[in-house]
Amino acid sequence: MLLEKIESLLKEVSTLTAANAEEIEQLRLKYLSKKGEINALMADFRNVAADQKKTVGMKINELKQSAIERINQLKEEAQNAESHSDDIDLTRSAYPIGLGTRHPISIVTNEIIDIFSRMGFTLYQGPEIDDDKHVFTMLNFAADHPARDMQDTFFIERSDPNDVTKNVLLRSHTSGDEAHYMETHEPPIRILCPGRVYRNEAISARAHCFFHQVEGLYVDKNVSFTDLKQVLLTFAREMFGPDTKIRLRPSYFPFTEPSAEMDISCNICGGEGCGFCKHTGWVEILGCGMVDPHDLAACGIDPDVYTGYAFGMGVERITNLKYRVNDLRLFSENDTRFLREFESAY
Numbered sequence: 001m002l003l004e005k006i007e008s009l010l011k012e013v014s015t016l017t018a019a020n021a022e023e024i025e026q027l028r029l030k031y032l033s034k035k036g037e038i039n040a041l042m043a044d045f046r047n048v049a050a051d052q053k054k055t056v057g058m059k060i061n062e063l064k065q066s067a068i069e070r071i072n073q074l075k076e077e078a079q080n081a082e083s084h085s086d087d088i089d090l091t092r093s094a095y096p097i098g099l100g101t102r103h104p105i106s107i108v109t110n111e112i113i114d115i116f117s118r119m120g121f122t123l124y125q126g127p128e129i130d131d132d133k134h135v136f137t138m139l140n141f142a143a144d145h146p147a148r149d150m151q152d153t154f155f156i157e158r159s160d161p162n163d164v165t166k167n168v169l170l171r172s173h174t175s176g177d178e179a180h181y182m183e184t185h186e187p188p189i190r191i192l193c194p195g196r197v198y199r200n201e202a203i204s205a206r207a208h209c210f211f212h213q214v215e216g217l218y219v220d221k222n223v224s225f226t227d228l229k230q231v232l233l234t235f236a237r238e239m240f241g242p243d244t245k246i247r248l249r250p251s252y253f254p255f256t257e258p259s260a261e262m263d264i265s266c267n268i269c270g271g272e273g274c275g276f277c278k279h280t281g282w283v284e285i286l287g288c289g290m291v292d293p294h295d296l297a298a299c300g301i302d303p304d305v306y307t308g309y310a311f312g313m314g315v316e317r318i319t320n321l322k323y324r325v326n327d328l329r330l331f332s333e334n335d336t337r338f339l340r341e342f343e344s345a346y
């Protein structure tokens with residue numbers, strides 16, 4: 001008796017239909033709710049003979065499963081029908097669409113590119129995942145030289161534990177682009193290489209595990225330090241205003257000789273001294289120097305014929321100075337309240 005009832009319900013359930021969401025809900029209530037048909041079977045189940053209980057129990061479960069499946073299927077069909085509906089109002093206004101803004105790092109990178117392209121530099125971009133050879137070795141970093149420690153980065157592959165020059169890594173500076181370009185091009189070379197770089201740094205307001213740099217390289221006959229200085233002065237004045245002063249301090253980079261770090265007069269206090277410039281009146285913005293003859297030779301360029309200069313700057317540092325951002329993390333948090341501040345900046 002009970003089995004027959006279950007069988008007939010099974011048939012009924014497999015052919016259920018509904019015209020809309022409301023009817024589907026009615027079916028759910030009818031079969032699957034507490035007071036529904038399937039629960040009602042439980043009352044009769046109590047009177048089933050012990051040796052029949054297993055068979056009947058399994059049938060009831062099967063019925064419940066098919067009811068759930070069929071009702072879900074009806075729901076899905078209803079949803080699909082809705083989304084294919086041609087009841088779409090094409091005349092409805094699309095607004096308001098929240099218009100995004102250009103990211104401050106992109107704004108400043110573009111400004112740097114613009115200034116240098118007016119001085120004849122063209123763009124080149126190398127790989128972010130690079131090898132030790134281009135990032136360090138060809139740039140005159142000896143395998144065991146402590147200068148490598150200044151730029152700890154993320155290693156993707158150490159193919160030979162005894163030979164660091166075989167490592168594959170996330171580039172720690174854009175200077176590797178110099179090696180990529182010089183090994184495949186003849187002078188005169190005048191390129192600007194913007195891009196993202198990586199360092200193994202704990203994240204704080206002042207340091208991050210990735211940031212952006214712009215590298216510049218000029219190789220030709222008779223390129224001198226004077227050319228470098230004039231180009232950098234022009235850049236600083238274009239970027240920070242005509243009253244900006246620069247100063248070059250001797251420094252060390254394996255790939256340039258001589259090397260220098262360039263400061264600009266603090267554009268926040270005008271050189272008077274403030275918290276940002278640590279009361280010195282100067283802020284460091286880039287590293288530079290004359291390309292080491294070893295680099296030229298390693299890239300197949302004759303150092304007896306050609307000379308060159310190079311420089312590399314951090315875009316975040318320049319953006320901080322220009323827009324007085326005091327926490328590096330803001331650049332990668334995607335907080336639209338911060339990003340919207342730059343709406344009128346370009």
Ligand code: DAH
Pocket residue numbers: 172173174175215216253255256259286287288289290310311312313
């Ligand atoms: N690559 C250096 C760094 O990340 C910056 C730099 C210094 C680039 C001197 C240069 C250069 O091209 O000549 O710290």
